Each structure stands twice: as C-alpha cells, then as structure tokens.
Amino acid sequence: MVAAKRKRNAAPTAAAVPSPPPNGLTNPQENSEVIDAPNAYRASPDSDVDQRLAPGPIKSEAGSESPLSDVPDVEPPAKKRNTKKGAAKAGAAIKKEKEDAATETTPAKKTPVKKAAKDDMDDPEAEDEEEAGEEELSAALGRPPPINSDYLPLPWKGRLGYACLNTYLRYSTPPVFASRTCRIASILEHRHPLRDPNEPEHPTKNRPDREQPASIERGQKYVEALGVANARDVIKMLRWNDKYGIKFMRLSSEMFPFASHEEYGYKLAPFASEVLAEVGKVVAELGHRVTTHPGQFTQLGSPRKQVIDNALRDLAFHDEMLSLLKLPEQMDRDAVMILHLGGVFGDKVATLDRFRENYKALPQSVKNRLVLENDDVSWSVHELLPVCEELNIPMVLDYHHHNIIFDSEQLREGTADIMNLYPRIKATWDKKGIKQKMHYSEPTPAAITGRQRRKHNPRVATLPPCADDMDLMIEAKDKEQAVFELMKTFKLPGYNTFNDIIPHVRNDDNKVAMQASNKKKATPKKKGKKVKDEDEEMEDDEEGAVNGETAALVPEEEVGMGGPEGRVYWPPGMEDWLRPKKREVKPKAAPGSAKKVTPAQKRKALADAVALEAAVKEQHESDEDAAEAATPATKKAKEALKQRAAAARAKSDALQNATAPPAATAAAAPATTTKSAPKRKTPAPKVEKEKEEKVEVTPPTSDDAESELELNSSEEDVPVKAPKRPARAGARSSGRANKSKVSYQEADVSMDED
Incomplete structure (x- = not known):
C-alpha cells in the first residue's frame, strides 16, 4: 500500500536528523x-x-497531493448559477463513472492554481459575492418573510x-x-x-x-x-x-x-x-x-x-x-x-x-x-x-x-x-x-x-x-x-x-521596547544629512509620548493579554486598528510651486539682506566725493555690490511671503512699495529706485531677481558697457596706449588727494 x-x-539515526x-x-x-x-x-x-472536489480520480503515485488538507493555493471552479443544471451534470458524471471501470487509473485534471492574494485572506468568503441572475433574484424576493421567536x-x-x-x-x-x-x-x-x-x-x-x-x-x-x-x-x-x-x-x-x-x-x-x-x-x-x-x-x-x-x-x-x-x-x-x-x-x-x-x-x-x-x-x-x-x-x-x-x-x-x-x-x-x-x-x-x-x-x-x-x-x-x-x-x-483598544497602539507587547533598544544600537547618521521635516518630528514626538522610548519589557505571560485595562475590543469595521499605523507619504511639490521654507532660512535671508544694504550705504557715503573720478572697474564693482544687495532683499521678501496666502501677499504689495521709498537714500536716480522696488515686490525666485537686476543695470549705466566697444571693431588701440592712459589717470587722482 x-x-x-x-x-x-521509528528509529532514525540521530546524526542524520x-x-x-x-x-x-x-x-x-x-x-x-x-x-x-x-x-x-x-x-x-x-x-x-x-463543485470543489477534483473532477477526476486523484493520482496515487509519489509526488501527488491530496485535496484533503492541502494549503490555500487552490482556486475553486466558478460556481454555476443554475443549481438544477449542476445537479443534472453531477448525476451524469456519476453515471459515466459507473459505466467506465477504467476511471480508477485515469489521471486527474490539474486544478487551476493561483497565488494567494491578500484580499482573499482578509475575506475568505468573498467568492460568494457574485451577482445573482434575474430569475434567482426575483425568486428570492418572492419568498415568505421569516417567522422568528421573540424569546431570548x-x-x-x-x-x-x-x-x-x-x-x-x-x-x-x-x-x-x-x-x-x-x-x-x-x-x-x-x-x-x-x-x-x-x-x-x-x-x-x-x-x-x-x-x-x-x-x-x-x-x-x-x-x-x-x-x-x-x-x-x-x-x-x-x-x-x-x-x-x-x-x-x-x-x-x-x-x-x-x-x-x-x-x-x-x-x-x-x-x-x-x-x-x-x-x-x-x-x-x-x-x-x-x-x-x-x-x-x-x-x-x-x-x-x-x-x-x-x-x-x-x-x-x-x-x-x-x-x-x-x-x-x-x-x-x-x-x-x-x-x-x-x-x-x-x-x-x-x-x-x-x-x-x-x-x-x-x-x-x-x-x-x-x-x-x-x-x-x-x-x-x-x-x-x-x-x-x-x-x-x-x-x-x-x-x-x-x-x-x-x-x-x-x-x-x-x-x-x-x-x-x-x-x-x-x-x-x-x-x-x-x-x-x-x-x-x-x-x-x-x-x-x-x-x-x-x-x-x-x-x-x-x-x-x-x-x-x-x-x-x-x-x-x-x-x-x-x-x-x-x-x-x-x-x-x-x-x-474588556475595553476599546487605542487605534494602532499596542501596549501589551515588547515591540516598542525592542525598537527603542535597536534605535540605541543603530549606527549614527551622516553629518551631511538634513534634519527631518517639522511634521515628521511632531509625529515621532507624539508616538514617543504614547509608547515611551524607555518602555519596560512586558513579561512573557502578559504579552498580548490586553494590559491592565483590557484593551482588546475593536469596533465593527475597525480591524485596521490592530495593525501599526501606515506611514503617510506626503506628495512631492509640483515643479512650479514654491518650496517650503523654514523659519531659520527666513531669518538668515533677512539678516544677509540687511547686512548687504548697510554695506552698500556705507560704501556710497564714503565714495560720494570720488564718484566722478572713479574708473570703469570701480564703478562696475560698486554696481555689482548694489545688485547683490537688491537681490538679497528680493530673496528675503520672497521667503517671507512664501507661506503667506495669495490674498495677503497681494494686499501687502502696495504697503511694501510705499514704505521702502523713503528708507533707501542713495545717490542713484529715482528711476533706478522704482525699478529696484519693483524687483523687491514681485520676483518669484532669487535667481530671477538677479537676472532682472542685471538687465536693468545694463540699460541705465552706459559707461559700464563701454569696454565692450561694439561699434568700433576696426579701430583697435594697442595695449601700451591703454596702460599709459590708465596710469596717468591714477596719478592725477593721487595728486589731488595729496
């Protein structure tokens, strides 16, 4: 057999097992x-x-699997809607089996196999949810109502x-x-x-x-x-x-x-x-x-x-x-x-x-x-x-x-x-x-x-x-x-x-304590990695407050027993409360949307802008008398300093308004324009001020502000563009002449200062 x-x-060798x-x-x-x-x-x-039994006799050779207690990978055949036809087919199958004596050696057809899905495991009776036919539905609706006893x-x-x-x-x-x-x-x-x-x-x-x-x-x-x-x-x-x-x-x-x-x-x-x-x-x-x-x-x-x-x-x-x-x-x-x-x-x-x-x-x-x-x-x-x-x-x-x-x-x-x-x-x-x-x-x-x-x-x-x-x-x-x-x-x-469980929290096992001990043993993170998002930090703090980072180990006999309060009941439909809370993945920002700015970044940008403005103001006051005799290189350096200050101010304003509602930003724009005019006392022309103030109010990013400022400065300062000489490409002066010219001008400046 x-x-x-x-x-x-009965007596396997100990060394082999x-x-x-x-x-x-x-x-x-x-x-x-x-x-x-x-x-x-x-x-x-x-x-x-x-309908779930194998359609033919089961093979008895080695390697065959009985349907008796095998595991869940067998997909049952589709259920027949007409039960009368199903019974007739079953009777025909029995009759055919009796007539054919050779069926005992006939190999069985392979039952279709599928991978066990998670949904099937969650609701093993989901197969009964197929839609009913019109005849079946009308017959069911026409049945007499049940007569139940009121005894409890x-x-x-x-x-x-x-x-x-x-x-x-x-x-x-x-x-x-x-x-x-x-x-x-x-x-x-x-x-x-x-x-x-x-x-x-x-x-x-x-x-x-x-x-x-x-x-x-x-x-x-x-x-x-x-x-x-x-x-x-x-x-x-x-x-x-x-x-x-x-x-x-x-x-x-x-x-x-x-x-x-x-x-x-x-x-x-x-x-x-x-x-x-x-x-x-x-x-x-x-x-x-x-x-x-x-x-x-x-x-x-x-x-x-x-x-x-x-x-x-x-x-x-x-x-x-x-x-x-x-x-x-x-x-x-x-x-x-x-x-x-x-x-x-x-x-x-x-x-x-x-x-x-x-x-x-x-x-x-x-x-x-x-x-x-x-x-x-x-x-x-x-x-x-x-x-x-x-x-x-x-x-x-x-x-x-x-x-x-x-x-x-x-x-x-x-x-x-x-x-x-x-x-x-x-x-x-x-x-x-x-x-x-x-x-x-x-x-x-x-x-x-x-x-x-x-x-x-x-x-x-x-x-x-x-x-x-x-x-x-x-x-x-x-x-x-x-x-x-x-x-x-x-x-x-x-x-x-018993009492209701706390959603997604289990205080009667050692998962929290083991995670805390593993966190202490974990290798430190790289220095270059940035700090967590503020929302994530708040979630971690709340989780730590509920569970406790230094939670004591629960005795083995008390693991899973519901704790002293007996929190083992979950309301109908809330089976998800038994599992840990799923980590929420925040959607990435759209390419054109503004990035989230931390308060530290706002403070740093504002401090940089104030420092640069102070430097520009000091430079303007000290060099006011020498503005007419300044060389093109000196003028270009001063203009670059002004542009950096304007860009820093624009960046600071943009960061301050990054998280404000659109209506508040629009309402604040006129006030910013009127207040900034009397504060900026520079010898530059009034047109230049208005252009700079426009840049301060409306730039989407700091890079755009800098590029716009460069464009404005090229339009208003003609002497800075002089070294390019686009109109006199044929008449080229020698390097010795340029050198002697610059040398004489520097000498005159030094003599005047003396």
Whole structure:
C-alpha cells in the first residue's frame, strides 16, 4: 500500500536528523515561508463540496497531493448559477463513472492554481459575492418573510465560543495563532541540510542547500516544528479567553500541517504528545470546552473510494489530536468532531446509504466523537435528524444554515417553527451523554438570494432562542469580537472585562521596547544629512509620548493579554486598528510651486539682506566725493555690490511671503512699495529706485531677481558697457596706449588727494 511508503522510520539515526528549527522560523513576521491556513479565517468550513472536489480520480503515485488538507493555493471552479443544471451534470458524471471501470487509473485534471492574494485572506468568503441572475433574484424576493421567536435566553448561563482564530492575538508581537502552515515545496526544501550546519537556520543567510543529499526525516522535523508552535499558542489563547469570559473554542484543523495528507501525512505521537497534554491540562484547569470541525472534503457519502479514504484518514487525525489532550472523562466526551454529510451526488437516497455503510466501518473512538450538522447547500434538519436518531449520532443545529435550507412543507423560515424539534435534537445528545451545542450566525444585511445569504455577517446582533445554558458557537468572521459584541449588547457575564483598544497602539507587547533598544544600537547618521521635516518630528514626538522610548519589557505571560485595562475590543469595521499605523507619504511639490521654507532660512535671508544694504550705504557715503573720478572697474564693482544687495532683499521678501496666502501677499504689495521709498537714500536716480522696488515686490525666485537686476543695470549705466566697444571693431588701440592712459589717470587722482 501507499501508506507503507509514507510511514516514518521509528528509529532514525540521530546524526542524520538535526534539531528542530528555532522559534524565529515559526514566526510569519520573520519567515515568509510560514503562512496562515485559510480555513482558520473562515466563519465556518465551506460545505459546498460538489463543485470543489477534483473532477477526476486523484493520482496515487509519489509526488501527488491530496485535496484533503492541502494549503490555500487552490482556486475553486466558478460556481454555476443554475443549481438544477449542476445537479443534472453531477448525476451524469456519476453515471459515466459507473459505466467506465477504467476511471480508477485515469489521471486527474490539474486544478487551476493561483497565488494567494491578500484580499482573499482578509475575506475568505468573498467568492460568494457574485451577482445573482434575474430569475434567482426575483425568486428570492418572492419568498415568505421569516417567522422568528421573540424569546431570548436571558439571564445567560451558557458558554459562548468562537472558531480557530483570535484576531487580537494574531496581530500581537510575536503573533499568537494555531494555524501556521507552509507549502509542500517548503517541506521538500527542508529535507536538505543547511549550508552551514553549525549555525541556526536563517530565512536568508543560512538556507537549506539543495545540492546536498535529502532526508525525509529532516523535512518531517520542519513541519513538526510548525505543529508544536501552533499547539503551544493554544495555551496562550485559552488563558486569554478565560480572562475575558470566553470558555468555548474550536481548535483549528490546520494545527498540524498536512497531518492527514495522503503522501506527507504523519502521526502526532510521540512528538506532539507532551505539548498536547499541556494543552489539555490548561483546558481542564480552566473548565473550558474544545471541539473540532473537519473541512468540506471530509465526507463519508461520496461514491469515490479515494475521497472516502481521505475522509477516514482525516477523522483519525482529529481523533488522535483530541485524545492526546488527556482530558477528564466528561470533557473528553464533549470534545466532539462536527461533520457535514457532504454532497448529494445526484441521488440523496444512495448517498445516505453510502454514509450508513461507511459510518459503521469507523473505529469506535471516532464514532464516539462524530456529530452531524445541517448545512446550507443540500441537507436540511428534517433530512438529517432521522439518520442521527437511527445511527445514534448527535445533531448540531445551525440556525444560519437552517434559514437557507429547510423543508418548506413542514415548517417556515425562521427560528419559531424549528423550536418544535428541540426535544428530538436534544435527545440525540443526551443518549450519548454529551453536552449539547448549537451554532449561530447571521447573513450579511445586503444578502438576498440563498447563495448570497450563505456569507456570514462579521458579527451577530442577537441571541437565538436556545436554552440559557447552551454551549453556543458564534460563527462569524470577527471571531472573538463577535462574542464581545453579544456580551456588550446583552450585558452577558464578562462584558465589563474588556475595553476599546487605542487605534494602532499596542501596549501589551515588547515591540516598542525592542525598537527603542535597536534605535540605541543603530549606527549614527551622516553629518551631511538634513534634519527631518517639522511634521515628521511632531509625529515621532507624539508616538514617543504614547509608547515611551524607555518602555519596560512586558513579561512573557502578559504579552498580548490586553494590559491592565483590557484593551482588546475593536469596533465593527475597525480591524485596521490592530495593525501599526501606515506611514503617510506626503506628495512631492509640483515643479512650479514654491518650496517650503523654514523659519531659520527666513531669518538668515533677512539678516544677509540687511547686512548687504548697510554695506552698500556705507560704501556710497564714503565714495560720494570720488564718484566722478572713479574708473570703469570701480564703478562696475560698486554696481555689482548694489545688485547683490537688491537681490538679497528680493530673496528675503520672497521667503517671507512664501507661506503667506495669495490674498495677503497681494494686499501687502502696495504697503511694501510705499514704505521702502523713503528708507533707501542713495545717490542713484529715482528711476533706478522704482525699478529696484519693483524687483523687491514681485520676483518669484532669487535667481530671477538677479537676472532682472542685471538687465536693468545694463540699460541705465552706459559707461559700464563701454569696454565692450561694439561699434568700433576696426579701430583697435594697442595695449601700451591703454596702460599709459590708465596710469596717468591714477596719478592725477593721487595728486589731488595729496
């Protein structure tokens, strides 16, 4: 058999198998190969199995992958709008399979595979949001309104629970969740030894070396380490639940990745015996209840032997996991496995007969835990209840599923009529001495058709008319937050133990303290780098004031527990509050817009302008008598000094008005013109003053002001342009003549001064 090939060696050599990977490699924040199992994010396992099963028999050779518990990369085929046509096609497929005896060896068609998108992970039920046809929509709108009971089970004495994942703990640092998994490619890669066996594995620096020989035991150690990390986090989740009054939880079926896989499956004992016993000890200590819910591929009514074999293997895995908890007798009896009957396969009677036959062949330990649940696709309460009474199987009533699939000839939609079946349903539990449980959820408000109503609302608004001591599983996307919502609405026990979280701030983990310590150890920045923007500095100061740069380390047992104030509740739709605040990227300024000017730059520009103006004024007063005898070079230097002063003043005015509103700048322009006239007492002509004042008021940048000043000075000062001699290109004087001329003029000036 193939199972013999998959059986692990009971006594592997110690030298060939290294120690398990360090804890850092089971943290998805540090290792991208560790991913979330998608079913943990669902409100409830999808029971629509007819169209999600592989279209042909599964290949049994090495390297094939069973659809039973593989990871989230499989894209389901598009759903058919006409359910009657779908049922007819399914019946035709069964008939063809019976007629063709050679189909057992036919290779299966490859299911299309896509990369898991982030949006799919955030909302795993998004596939049910396709638009409905006109006929389907009109039929749904014409259905009678539901008749609900007005009974509320208050005061509440039962236990409320959620399924698989705690949203608050999942975004803690480090994350706490019990559904880590990986891809099969990662298992195969970790069959090879590390590049440096003497160093611990690192996601980038020390990876497995594929050029070295592979070992199945080595890859098995890797996947086992993920399972152990998941089980240890269950302990944290249980203590978190107990702190906030939640005493009921569904364990994730992906706690041990690929444990029931056809090729890569494995037994949990002995490697997981100790950690699961620790989990069971905490469950017994706190008086909680734990259950499981195998997925949609686990069905005992399929006509295909391969699917039945997969289901038997998966049920055996769940039974072993619950048995290794070593719970007290009654708690162990209450640790049940919820199962959907599965698809119809074109004939409900034949499907029920196959289920009866396969159920009778199950091990007694699996029978003791198995319970059936009505689904939202095929099987109603009236169809399952007689089978449960016949085979001594407890039946879980799911109110949400019942409102979608029910026998309209015997009762109406809603919770009122189903209450008549409560005694019969409860009797199926009492007969086996198991504490009864029910499931409750609500459709989204916008749902109209049956397919649309299958999608669970993130939270529920009310309690069903169940017994006040019921173990009630709330199947909602917001998980523990949906339980909190009911606690707040009806003031149930535990409602005063939690408070709203502070958006984007977590004071119950060590992320802030670790960042502060890493900042101290960081290398200093380069001296030439400019200071941060003022807004960024304010944001950093606010963050430091909230978190504290010198925050003390939170004890390990208190990490993720909500702190002394119990800040673990986030309002509906505010899931983003669990994550760190995204850094806002400010848009770059347009090419023609003015740059932001700091106050220091304004002060410096103003001081430079004042200094240059003072220098020009002093130079004008000292050289007033010698202006007529000055050489062209001296005049040019003085004019350049004046231009620099004017440019500095223009730059200062432009910087001062850079951040002012346009209206204020326009209003200030006339005042600037009138005030600057009496202050500037220079011997230059009045026309020159007016031109300079124009430059002071209106230049967009300092460069433009300087270029305009140069143009103005060339128009008003003719002697400066004399050295260019554009009109006398032919008459060129010698250098000796020019030298003697300049020499005589300098001598005359010196004689006059004497």
